[in-house]
Amino acid sequence: xxxxxxxxxxxxxxxxxxxxxxxxxxxxxxxxxxxxxxxxxxxxxxxxxxxxxxxxxxxxxxxxxxxxxxxxxxxxxxxxxxxxxxxxxxxxxxxxxxxxxxxxxxxxxxxxxxxxxxxxxxxxxxxxxxxxxxxxxxxxxxxxxxxxxxxxxxxxxxxxxxxxxxxxxxxxxxxxxxxxxxxxxxxxxxxxxxxxxxxxxxxxxxxxxxxxxxxxxxxxxxxxxxxxxxxxxxxxxxxxxxxxxxxxxxxxxxxxxxxxxxxxxxxxxxxxxxxxxxxxxxxxxxxxxxxxxxxxxxxxxxxxxxxxxxxxxxxxxxxxxxxxxxxxxxxxxxxxxxxxxxxxxxxxxxxxxxxxxxxxxxxxxxxxxxxxxxxxxxxxxxxxxxxxxxxxxxxxxxxxxxxxxxxxxxxxxxxxxxxxxxxxxxxxxxxxxxxxxxxxxxxxxxxxxxxxxxxxxxxxxxxxxxxxxxxxxxxxxxxxxxxxxxxxxxxxxxxxxxxxxxxxxxxxxxxxxxxxxxxxxxxxxxxxxxxxxxxxxxxxxxxxxxxxxxxxxxxxxxxxxxxxxxxxxxxxxxxxxxxxxxxxxxxxxxxxxxxxxxxxxxxxxxxxxxxxxxxxxxxxxx
Numbered sequence: 083x084x085x086x087x088x089x090x091x092x093x094x095x096x097x098x099x100x101x102x103x104x105x106x107x108x109x110x111x112x113x114x115x116x117x118x119x120x121x122x123x124x125x126x127x128x129x130x131x132x133x134x135x136x137x138x139x140x141x142x143x144x145x146x147x148x149x150x151x152x153x154x155x156x157x158x159x160x161x162x163x164x165x166x167x168x169x170x171x172x173x174x175x176x177x178x179x180x181x182x183x184x185x186x187x188x189x190x191x192x193x194x195x196x197x198x199x200x201x202x203x204x205x206x207x208x209x210x211x212x213x214x215x216x217x218x219x220x221x222x223x224x225x226x227x228x229x230x231x232x233x234x235x236x237x238x239x240x241x242x243x244x245x246x247x248x249x250x251x252x253x254x255x256x257x258x259x260x261x262x263x264x265x266x267x268x269x270x271x272x273x274x275x276x277x278x279x280x281x282x283x284x285x286x287x288x289x290x291x292x293x294x295x296x297x298x299x300x301x302x303x304x305x306x307x308x309x310x311x312x313x314x315x316x317x318x319x320x321x322x323x324x325x326x327x328x329x330x331x332x333x334x335x336x337x338x339x340x341x342x343x344x345x346x347x348x349x350x351x352x353x354x355x356x357x358x359x360x361x362x363x364x365x366x367x368x369x370x371x372x373x374x375x376x377x378x379x380x381x382x383x384x385x386x387x388x389x390x391x392x393x394x395x396x397x398x399x400x401x402x403x404x405x406x407x408x409x410x411x412x413x414x415x416x417x418x419x420x421x422x423x424x425x426x427x428x429x430x431x432x433x434x435x436x437x438x439x440x441x442x443x444x445x446x447x448x449x450x451x452x453x454x455x456x457x458x459x460x461x462x463x464x465x466x467x468x469x470x471x472x473x474x475x476x477x478x479x480x481x482x483x484x485x486x487x488x489x490x491x492x493x494x495x496x497x498x499x500x501x502x503x504x505x506x507x508x509x510x511x512x513x514x515x516x517x518x519x520x521x522x523x524x525x526x527x528x529x530x531x532x533x534x535x536x537x538x539x540x541x542x543x544x545x546x547x548x549x550x551x552x553x554x555x556x557x558x559x560x561x562x563x564x565x566x567x568x569x570x571x572x573x574x575x576x577x578x579x580x581x582x583x584x585x586x587x588x589x590x591x592x593x594x595x596x597x598x599x600x601x602x603x604x605x606x607x608x609x610x611x612x613x614x615x616x617x618x619x620x621x622x623x624x625x626x627x628x629x630x631x632x633x634x635x636x637x638x639x640x641x642x643x644x645x646x647x648x649x650x651x652x653x654x655x656x657x658x659x660x661x662x663x664x665x666x667x668x669x670x671x672x673x674x675x676x677x678x679x680x681x682x683x684x685x686x687x688x689x690x691x692x693x694x695x696x697x698x699x700x701x702x703x704x
Contacts (some may be wrong), residue, residue: 091411091412091415092411092414092415092418093415094415095412095415095416095419096415096418096419096422099419099422125342125343125344125345125668126343126345126653126655126663126664126666126667126668126689127343127344127345127349127662127663127664128344128345128349128659128662128663129344129348129349129350129351129352129353129356130352130353130356130662131265131662131663132340132341132343132344132349132350132353133352133353133354133356133357133361134265134268134269134361135265135268135340136337136340136353136354136357136361137268137272137357137361137362137365144220144221144223144224144485144489145365145369146224146228146275146369146372146400146421147224147225147227147228147397147398147400147485148224148369148484148485148486148489149161149163149366149369149370149373149486150369150370150372150373150376150396150399150400150403151373151395151396151397151399151484151485151486152313152370152373152396152486153370153371153372153373153374153376153377153399154373154374154376154377154380154387154396154399155313155373155377155396156299156300156305156313157296157297157299157300157301157302157374157377158300158301158302158303158370158374159302159303159304159305159313159315160370160373160374161303161366161367161370162303162304162305162315162318162319162322162323163318163322163323163326163327164362164363164365164366165303165304165323168358170327170328170331170332171354171355171358173508173509174331174332174354175351175354175355177508177509177594177597178331178332178504178508179341179347179350179351179354180347180597180600181193181508181591181592181593181594181597181600182338182341182342183341183342183344183346183347183350183600183604184347184591184597184600184601184603184604185591185592185600185603185604186603186604187338187342188342188438188442189210189335189338189438189439189442189443190206190210190333190335190338190439190500190504191203191204191206191207191210191439191442191443192442192443193507193592194206194503194507194518196589196592197507197589197592197593198507198514198515198518198519199515201515201519202503202515202518202519202522203443205519205522205523206500206503206522207439207443207444209496209499209500209522210333210335210439210443210500211436211439211440211468212496213329213333213334213496213497213500214334214335214336214432214435214436214439214468215432215436215468215471215472215475216475216479216492216496217334217336217432218429218432218433218436218468218469218471218472218475218476219472219473219474219475219476219477219478219479220475220476220479220485220488220489220492221429221432221472222241222244222245222429222472222473222475222476223237223241223476223479223480223485223488224397224485225240225241225244225421225422225429226238226240226241226244226476227392227395227397227398227485228397228398228400228401228418228421229244229401229418229421230392230398231390231391231392231398231401231402231405232401232405232418237392237480238477238480241473241476241477242473244429245469245470245472245473245476246469265662268361270419270420271365271368271420271421272361272364272365272368273420274368274416274417274419274420274421275365275367275368275369275371275372275420276364276367276368276371277413277416277417278371278372278375278400278403278404278407278408278417279367279368279371279372279375281407281408281409281413282371282372282375282378282379282403282407283375284407285375285379285406285407286375286378286379286382291378291382292374292375292378295377295378295379295381295382296374296377296378296381297381300374300377305318307545308544308545308546308547309547309548310548311547311548311549311550311553311555311556312487312550312553312556312557313557314547314557316545316547316558317545317547317555317556317557317558317560318557320557320558320560320561320564321490321493321494321557321558321559321560322490322493324560324561324564325493325494325497325498325501325560325563325564326489326490326493326497326560328501328505329493329497329500329501332501332504332505333497333500333501333504334435335435335436335438335439336432336434336435338435339434339435339438340353341353341354345653345655345663345666345668346653346703372399372400372403372404373396373399373400375403375407376399376402376403379403379406386406387399387402387403387406390402390405395484396484397484397485400421401418401421404417404418432472433465433468433469433472434465436464436465436468436472437461437462437464437465437468438461440464440467440468441457441460441461441464445457445460445464479492487553487556490556490557490560491556493560494556494557494559494560494563495529495533495563498525498529498560498563498564498566498567499521499522499525499526499529499567500522501564501567502521502525502564502567502568502571503518503521503522503567503571506518506521506568506571506572506575507592507593508593508594509593509594510575510593511586511589511593511595511596512575512580512581513571513575514574514575514578514581516574516578517570517571517572517574517575517578518571520570520571520574521567521570521571521574524570525563525566525567525570528563528566528567528570529563529566529567532559532562532563532566533559536549536554536555536559537549537554539562540554540555540558540559540562541555542562543555543558543561543562543565544558545558590603591603601704604651604704605649605650605651605704606649607649609704610645610646610647610650610702610704611645612644612645612646612702613702613703613704614701614702614703615643615644615645615646615701615702616644616699616700616701616702617640617643617644617699617700618657618697618698618699619640619680619697619698619699619700620697620698621692621693621694621695621696621697621698622694622695623678623679623680624679624680624681624682624687624692624694624698625677625679625680625681625682626681626682626683626684626687627681627682627683627684628684629683629684629685630683630684630685631670631672631683631685632668632669632670632683632685632686633669633670633671633672633682633683633686634652634654634669634670634671634672634680634681634682634683634686634700635671635672635673635674635675635680635681635682636671636674636675636680636700637674637675637677637678637679637680638674638675640680640700641671641674644700644702645702646671646702647671648671648672648673648674649670649671650670650671650702650704651668651669651670651671651702651703651704652668652669652670652671652700652701652702652703653666653667653668653700653701653703654666654667654668654669654682654686654690654692654698654699654700654701655667655690655698655699655701656690656692656693656696656697656698657696657697657698657699658696665690665691665692665693666690667686667689667690668703669682669683669686680700
């Protein structure tokens, strides 16, 4: 393998970016007064900031490595995964998001305990930690593969260095650091992904030359239905489109924390729609096109790409193409920094999410009422710990041929029981606790049997895909696993006696059919019919009072203008939209103020950090 030559300028630009990210962690650490801030950023951010952050979480360095490699091998069909993300959006927007937001669910395991029992919570906690740590491992391996053509180091060394940097800044900054740096990183990775496409077209001599150097098969948007064995449409649909994408949206704690960091359900929905309708289609082109360019370049001049790939692996295609098409050292450094940005954007979220599950679902239940300060310290320490475990996962995944295969095998084994229990729990009120437990336990047993005896268990679901002994039905196995888990859940539930009325009372707000009870649960009282009304005022009207409650006190005229009552839930914020909610907070409306000032408690001011010289607004939410 030949190493890509770099200059001092390259390293200055790359190091400058890394130090910027670390600085962001230190800067935003001052906003962390509680685990609410560390994990959810105070639940106050605007939809556009959350949407871009969600993109940066979903389109990480593993995306550049995975889809560029498949683009190099198969052409435009590398985008098949992204074409499968549409069908479940209504279920996410109008079912799952309002359930977890209004019912104040901090983690998937917590939802399972409230919907079922503590046994289901414990089983889901183990599954969730495996899932998140696996994602950390995939991210570390991906960046190692992308940097190896430049550094020439052993990939394990690169993994360790990147993990130390990522774990440090997430442990310091928490969710606020993640959201704000992810916004910038999301812009960078989209711009860089499209920039390399433009540079590549110019390198090839124009779009006509690019197009003419791709074979007819490379130009197809979808792979053949059931061939080749290692990349076919039906297998990718079930593995990535159903198990992968549905699992990512519904059970990935990092995504759940984005929803919960939004200022409201409406903003969480807007962020999701913007991400799916606008950001992801652009991101699809951004992460895949270097693979298409590599195929065109290789077809035009054989050996140009393959000679620079480490051990012939296509995982480093993006870096190799960037080194060829960049017409200056500065641009090449920027493109590589964009990959680092992509790694940070996905890795930071998974580290923070793993710590959230470990603290909220393992440490807190076992400890005796730990103080908020103690919980925050444990959260930071846990972030470092899960990063270390993620390194071990990266070493394990490195044994697979490609990152795409490693990620797929990981998804198809870990995700199906959790996805099944979430879906049946949300959309079927009768689905029982016993059925949930057995879906996890027996589902894992059947998944193991499918791995050990694929020709007996997986073959009936193979859709005629060729059997390859080294990788037996590696993609379509996801379909078998989903069918096995779903069948267990349905059969056990139907064999149980019908639940009584008390069962339905206990799950109010936790299913699609009882979602109307969510807003009242969130507020703690009846929802005000004037929700959505807003008033604007000058910051000098605020008076901070010696009160530790999370309350604001309005004069009589403003109470009337807002249509508010004591106990209503409101959002108070700086009017500067481009802050994205950093100077905002939620509060309950207290008794009417006796002065002409808007009185707020110290707690509200500490979270909002309102500037008396700026305009503010209060919006009645519930």
